[in-house]
Amino acid sequence: MEFTLDEIADSLPHLGVAILHLLHAGGNSAVRGDVLFQKELFLIGDYIEQVGDDADFTPHIFGPYSEAAEVALGELISLGLxxxxxxxxxxxxxxxxxxxxxxxxxxxxxxxAIEDFKVFINDLSVDEVLLFVYITYPEYTRESARLRDILKKRVPLSASLYRKGKVSLEKAAFLAGMNIESYLDYLKR
Structure with missing residues (x-):
């Protein structure tokens, strides 16, 4: 049975609408893969309570993960959207x-906010995004398969985020696990 676009729009759950909104943001630029999709939607869900409630993120091997979001994305693909x-x-x-x-x-x-999160993440590497999410939301790291690896690279990754203008000096130092003075010394080297 085929549905019209109006019928699809009328029956789309809130999480599906959020995913469409995320994908449309940034001039309909691509969300580059599953890890970045999950992390972008996680940040959106942290800001927009209903999205977070619908997605129900849990700790997973790459940090916050939502099975509901994965299923909703699959449904949007099967609907041809x-x-x-x-x-x-x-x-x-x-x-x-x-x-x-x-x-x-x-x-x-x-x-x-959805637009801002897409712009924030769109030109970052997966490791840069994981560092940001892991350090900012440590409660989602207990199942992470990448935490140790990311923590080993936290100082150069935080410097990359700072140089790209994605985080303030204070946030970069926090992500690096350093005080601002030590971090400034690192950046000068």
């Missing part, structure tokens, strides 16, 4: 049309 390619996940033309019908679900500040 999302395309998965080597470059990651993007909206299809039908996905854009459905997003246009449902985008008003989010308030202006929520839409802006």
């Amino acid at each position: 999302v395309r998965r390619s080597e470059g990651g996940y993007t909206l299809t033309p039908d996905g854009v049309r459905v997003w246009e019908k449902v985008c008003s679900v989010f308030h202006t500040e929520e839409s802006g």
Whole structure:
């Protein structure tokens, strides 16, 4: 049975709308893979309570993970609204049309936050994103298979985030596990 785009838009759960919104953000730029998809949606869910409640993130091998988000993404793919390619996940033309019908679900500040999270993460490496999430949300690291590896690289990764203008000097020092004076000395070297 085929559904019209209007029927799909009317029946889309809030989490599906959030995923469409994430994929549309940044000029419909790709979300580059499963780890970045999960972390971007996690940050959105930390800001927008209903998204966080619907996604129900738990600790996992790469930090916060949502089975509900993975299932919702799979459903959007099967409905022809999302395309998965080597470059990651993007909206299809039908996905854009459905997003246009449902985008008003989010308030202006929520839409802006989704856009900001996409811009924040879109040009970061997986390791940079994992460092940011692992240190900022340590309660999600207990199942992590990458925590030790990320912690070994935390100082150069934090410096990369700082040089890219993604975090303040204070946040970079925090991510590095250093006080600001020691961190400034590291950056000068």
